[in-house]
Amino acid sequence: MAAKKLRRIGIKIDMTPMVDVAFLLLIFFMSTSQFDPPQKLPITIPDSHSNLKVPDSDVMTIGVGKGNEILWQIGKNPQEFTDIVNLESVVSEQRRRNPRLRVAIKADKSSDYGTMEDIMGIMQKTNTITFSLVTELIASQKTAMTH
Numbered sequence: 001m002a003a004k005k006l007r008r009i010g011i012k013i014d015m016t017p018m019v020d021v022a023f024l025l026l027i028f029f030m031s032t033s034q035f036d037p038p039q040k041l042p043i044t045i046p047d048s049h050s051n052l053k054v055p056d057s058d059v060m061t062i063g064v065g066k067g068n069e070i071l072w073q074i075g076k077n078p079q080e081f082t083d084i085v086n087l088e089s090v091v092s093e094q095r096r097r098n099p100r101l102r103v104a105i106k107a108d109k110s111s112d113y114g115t116m117e118d119i120m121g122i123m124q125k126t127n128t129i130t131f132s133l134v135t136e137l138i139a140s141q142k143t144a145m146t147h
Contacts (some may be wrong), residue, residue, distance in 0.1 A: 029069070040079045041065040046109035048135030058100045061134075066105035068115045074101075084118050091126045106134040 013112045043063055072090055073079040082090055095101050105125065107116055123131055134140065 032080055034076070040081070041069055041071055043108045044110070044132055045106060045136050047138050049138060050102060050135065051137055052132075053135075054086050054104045054132050055102055058098060059102050059104055060094050061104045061106055062087070062091075062119060064105070064111045064115055064119070066108045068112050084115070084122075087119065088122045088125055091128060092120060095126060095128065103128050103131040104134050105131060137141070 036140060041063060053130060056076070059075065061073045063073070067069075069081065070083060071079045071081045072087070072094075074094060091103070105116070105119060107119075123129065
């Protein structure tokens with residue numbers, strides 16, 4: 001008796017549901033992602049060799065533009081412009097609201113040193129003796145140098 005050879009049945013997998021699920025996941029992640037809000041003032045930060053990171057939470061960022069414009073931001077909230085005269089009250093008020101608030105100063109590399117000196121004086125007046133200076137790591141990684 002000769003054994004009959006069984007014929008193999010071909011399997012066809014419909015890929016349509018998998019493609020649908022992939023696109024639904026893509027749409028879901030794109031629609032729920034939070035992007036950084038647009039910067040009101042472009043700032044070119046200086047280069048550094050330090051690789052310390054700025055904390056992610058409880059941070060107030062003080063920005064200084066090329067023309068010595070000053071703005072501040074807490075977390076992902078919109079940036080707000082201020083001047084050197086009102087900066088002391090802004091820092092005091094925000095630190096009163098959140099005692100764990102840390103300050104990061106992000107100054108344009110072509111801004112005046114006098115403005116930075118004034119901001120550091122305000123940090124002393126408000127008893128914010130520890131703050132971070134945001135710099136660009138030479139290897140293109142954002143870092144901060146703690147003062």
